[in-house]
Amino acid sequence: MPKVTVPPLPTSALFGMVKPSGPTSMSLLNNLQPLLSTSRLFAQPSSEGTPKRKKKRSRKVGDVKLGQGGTLDPLADGVLVLGVGKGTKQLTQFLDCTKEYSTTCLLGCETDTYDSEGARVRTAPWKHVTREMVIEALSKFQGQIKQTPPVFSALKMDGKPLYEYARKGIPLPRPIEARTVTVHSLELVEWKGSDHSFSWPEKALTEDEKKAMEAAIRGIDKAATIKDEPETAAVDEKPTAFVIKMKVSGGTYVRSLVHDLAHELGSAGHVVTLTRSRQGRFVLNQTEDGDRGCIPWSIFENALADAGAADEEGWTEWEREVLQHMEVV
Incomplete structure (x- = not known):
């Protein structure tokens, strides 16, 4: 040796x-x-x-x-x-x-934590999303972008963690401050489609918990609602999943990027795998x-x-x- x-x-x-x-x-x-x-x-x-x-x-x-x-x-x-x-x-x-990550996004469902560790907040159509749509949407999330941390996070507002507002139905006193981050590169590296073993979390927010979350968000958006939008097409396979790779500045929320990307695609989504390959x-x-x-x-x-x-x-x-x-x- x-x-x-x-x-x-x-x-x-x-x-x-x-x-x-x-x-x-x-x-x-x-x-x-x-x-x-x-x-x-x-x-x-x-x-x-x-x-x-x-x-x-x-x-x-x-x-x-x-x-x-x-x-x-x-x-x-x-x-x-x-x-x-x-x-x-x-x-x-x-x-x-600078940090590098690869993450798997599972479409059709968003969670309170923006990842598979959380509870289902709402579902949305996903079958319309194609590989080409994802590639096109990714270009909108490169360079300097604004990110808003999730309401279910430990960040504090007026001395109280954001998740307390969401859980107790306390209206947010003001909008969550968006942060400027830099996404140096962002690319689709694997299109899994329905060929995967992932599934939506079994745990879901109760109606009372959804109402509490709505009440918190309505402190800054009076029209905010949390409502399921089921897939209208006949669905006989698993929701679409895909893997993206990124190089980003410090302070970037990978979960928020995936959440916002799913919205841009006219769906909902959350993180099911996350690997940091560089720090x-x-x-x-x-x-x-x-x-x-x-x-x-x-x-x-x-x-x-x-x-x-x-x-x-x-x-x-x-x-x-x-x-x-x-x-x-």
Whole structure:
């Protein structure tokens, strides 16, 4: 096994991890914390004394500082940039950096969260949508565009999360502020049609929940209604799905883009898969000078179950992976 370059220890670093779909980003960090805190890569040797507890943090004595440069939703997978030690101070650069995503849109239904984790809000016709219509519509979402965050989000208005207005039927005091973002590139990469295994969420908003959501939105749009528009044509196959790929600026809501695109197509839609393939210089597949690869979550998952024996240089498999991928700070 080839030797790896080892910086002065303990070190501070940045490295990319491949998040799986399902768990929250924070739960993975919580799982990683004890693993990183017992490695000589990042932890102070016990002979040098135990670091003092900092009152403003809830970390246990001896834990290394660990943070993420922009969370991913539970549904999403892909690049998650982590900072350890002084590396946590470098994470803000990854909030506004260029990012790349691929996402699958399922037509005919929109949800409160704009993805398959949410509840059905309304259905709409989808059978009329063609590949050519999608390609034409995508051109309207490139360059600098305005995006409005969903009403079911944690963004606050007058100190109250937007989802509280929607759930409790409280009229929004003013329109949700649209954000200017840049879509550098946007393309259709796969037309699945009905050849897929996706389906609309089983959970749906109740009539009372729909009325509450309408009441919230009517604070800014008195004509707002939430009404199903069933597919009128005979439908004997699954709703259409397609995959788009994009390169965007920081702050872009992929779910909102898919939601707005479906409206542009005269339908409704939501995200059923979402992969972040680039976050700044950390990528799933290295294609440019300066790109840095990421470590599969399975490497850490295996180490948490059994760290395994150290090699002739004293490193376990997961530590060697970090040494090969990390950027020393």
